[in-house]
Amino acid sequence: MQSAHLREHNLSTVLAALAAASTSAAPISRAGLAKRTRLTKPTVSKLVEELVNASLVEEGEPISAGAGRPMVPLTPARGTLLAIGLEIAADHVACLGIDLAGEVLSHQIEYRKVTASSAEDAIDLAAELLGRVRAEAGDLPVVEVVVAVPGRIAPDDGRVLSAPNLDWTEVPLVGRLLAHPELAGLSVRAQNDNRLSVLTEIDHRPGESFIYLRGSTGIGGAVVLDGALMTGTHGWAGEFGHTVIEPGGATCRCGRQGCLEAYVSYHALRERAGLGDDVLIEDLVEALSLRSDRAEVIGMIGRSLGLAIANALNVLDLTTVVLSGYLAPIADELEPVIRETVEQHALAVEAGPVLIERSDGHADPALRGAARAALQPVFNAPGAWIGRTSPRSH
Amino acid sequence: MQSAHLREHNLSTVLAALAAASTSAAPISRAGLAKRTRLTKPTVSKLVEELVNASLVEEGEPISAGAGRPMVPLTPARGTLLAIGLEIAADHVACLGIDLAGEVLSHQIEYRKVTASSAEDAIDLAAELLGRVRAEAGDLPVVEVVVAVPGRIAPDDGRVLSAPNLDWTEVPLVGRLLAHPELAGLSVRAQNDNRLSVLTEIDHRPGESFIYLRGSTGIGGAVVLDGALMTGTHGWAGEFGHTVIEPGGATCRCGRQGCLEAYVSYHALRERAGLGDDVLIEDLVEALSLRSDRAEVIGMIGRSLGLAIANALNVLDLTTVVLSGYLAPIADELEPVIRETVEQHALAVEAGPVLIERSDGHADPALRGAARAALQPVFNAPGAWIGRTSPRSH
DNA sequence: GACGTTAGTTACGGTAACTTACTAACAACG
DNA sequence: CGTTGTTAGTAAGTTACCGTAACTAACGTC
Helix, strand or coil: CCHHHHHHHHHHHHHHHHHHHHHHCCCCCHHHHHHHHHHHHHHHHHHHHHHHHHHCCECCCCCCCCCCCCCCCCCEEECCCEEEEECCCCEEEEEEEEECCCCCEEEEEECCCCCCCHHHHHHHHHHHHHHHHHHHHHCEEEEEEEEECCCCCCCCCCCCCEECCCCCEEEEHHHHHHCCCCHCCCEEEEEHHHHHHHHHHHCCCCCEEEEEEECCCCCCEEEEEECEECCCCCCCCCHHCCEEECCCECCCCCCCEEHHHHHHHHHHHHCCCCCCCCCHHHHHHHHHCCCHHHHHHHHHHHHHHHHHHHHHHHHHCCCCEEEECCCCCCHHHHHHHHHHHHHHHHHHHHHHHCEECCCCCCHHHHHHEEEEEHHHHHHHHCHHHHHCCCCCCC | CCHHHHHHHHHHHHHHHHHHHHHCCCCCCCHHHHHHHCCCHHHHHHHHHHHCCCCCCEEEECCCCCHHHHEECCCCCCCEEEEEEEEEECEEEEEEEEEECCCEEEEEEEEEECCCCHHHHHHHHHHHEEEEEEEEEECCCEEEEEEECCCCEECCCCEEECCCCEEEEEEEHHHHHCHHHCCCCEEEEEEEHHHHHHHHHHHHCCCCEEEEECCCCEEEEEECCCCCEECCCCCCCHHHHHHEECCCEEECCCCCCCCCCCHHCCHHHHHHHHCCCCCCCHHHHHHCCCCCHHHHHHHHHHHHCCCCCCCHHHHCCCCCCEECCCCCCCCCHHHHHHHHHHHHCCHHHHHCCCEEECCCCCCCHHHHHHHHHHHHHHHHHHHHHCCCCCCCCC
16 A cells, blocks of 8 residues: 555545444544544544545534533535435336435436336436436535446446346446436446345444345345445346245246246236236235235245245355345244244354344335445545535535 | 554565465566555565565575566565464374465374364374474474364354264364463464365465365355455355255255255265265265266266355356365366256356366365465564564575 | 666655644533 | 543644655666
């Protein structure tokens, strides 16, 4: 490491510690940061001074906590930078703008059916919504734009390889977005929606390691190691949907046999429950609850998930599973079935209990996660953003 | 990061780059290190000077390569520090002492059946062999001792939880070893033998990501991400042996059903081939090759492995698989079967070919890996070893 | 033997972080 | 109401690391 990078590294450390503290609990002081980062007080003061001058951090009113001089609370600056999340889903397009503090500066959503033929329209709409968000946020400097898509994305150029839910194949999403004037000169990335959803979960479980399973159209997911999202070669790590749970079993929409999704995807469940294709994902659970064979269906879902989870836990040696999406509302019922299956097959249980937990169901975690991801460059390299913020308004 | 750590960090960087260069190809010069580490020549010179003075690095005779001043080749110092690997296996106990250059300073091995009742004897023998190694190496300062055991080890205190191959359960291995005078004051760690074997493989594939599968008594393995061994919560990540490949299938020795090991472990194969339990692991492949149903057996192994591999590849999103142990000699025959199964089930194939490769069969990779692991502290924190080496002898 | 080239060193300067010692602002106590 | 103790934050000076620029060293080539 070169000495010039040392400052950058420490700036990043301080800003990250500051953000972590202010999301979790009470804001933190310079002295507190010094303790957490193991840097000295003068060093932290200098770094904080730099961050405050650059409008990346703001000081609050001094707070007295018992004896001693009151601390000056530090928080990520509000309203100085704009991070933008976009979401393209089967029935809507949305855009969310947040600032460094995670505060929502603007939220735009349009409900519209997105299909293969309307791909261009959806992309145009996304650009338009993004334009509205930028305007409503007061034309702040934009950190980055991250687009959530329910499909597979080529890591190099942001092409959507396939998004079954949208009926998209080979859509050059990022390229098309960049062609719009609203996005001129911006940095745009696309990501799988499930992988972005998990970012919201990571915020609530800093530094933890867990498997994340999300039921939406298919079964998506992610692997989180020590608070960091595992990527894999193509950025697809944690795609549990096509884990084989029964060799030669039911045929999956992907053409393979015995995939988890052949048993517990939205479509598989809908068909099994004898429901029409007009039942929304959100209503699937409720529709199931009306049926007499509910327990049986829950049991089937639980055993299928349990097998996939057990294998994943064996390979990864983790002990925590977080259920999200339409799995979250039935997590309590699924838990005993999954637990039984996991305990039959997973090795990790030898060392202690496996935790099967429910996600703290945030509204639209994918969109929020996309915006959070768009914030990341600032925390990774604060130095690059010094001098590029809008001066504080209030 | 504190400024004092910067030096340590750069020392580590330089030493690691130096070691990497000298294992792979021709030794490297100060100028070469400067290029690789992106530090400047004067900085590298200063750091190298420190390492040379500390007897961690040694200079060779200048080598002229075309025009310009000849370079001074730098290599990790030989015979100044001792890293010790121990191995406790079903039929032998061994000890290997190497120096920073990876050169073998002493190798001791005793063939003896190790079982539950002879656990104490085996540990005594290990300590004795270690004493011989230290003596033969000339009482050099010992970096660390790492013990390879074919079983599960508690990460906190080095207890062997279970080692089916040795018939051990709950053996306080590290504690017992430390009680011997030969190991007084040394740092001792225990590790699973398969996880240590993979270190030898990592040396040959620096920075790569792959799944490692090793056939010995059971099917062990490891997951390597960007050249780093994945640990998991208990240090068991990559234990593929008990991946479920057929729910409700054959009963495994672990008591579960449908495990991979229930189909392709040494015992399972031996029984299937109708061989007695006097066939050594090393001879298993040869014994199989004499049978008329060889192709069928290979097919069964390949399909079983393929399923486990496909699921692991799906979850981890990796594209390379390395086969080792008794799987290595039949890797060429297994490859087409595994490939077919993987292509039927794994998603990664959509993005390109999955590579199924054979390990560069080193002799006794577990023991060698243990010694390599025992070397690691020096590369991680060279500063701590400055002033603690034995002065060069030759 | 002058020149170009590559390896490595020397001298110097900038910068970041640490040490020490201070001031600031409060509570508790008598 | 001052004194004392405690915690937050600042100021000044020092240390140490690394980078820059310019050098020397040791070769091959023309």
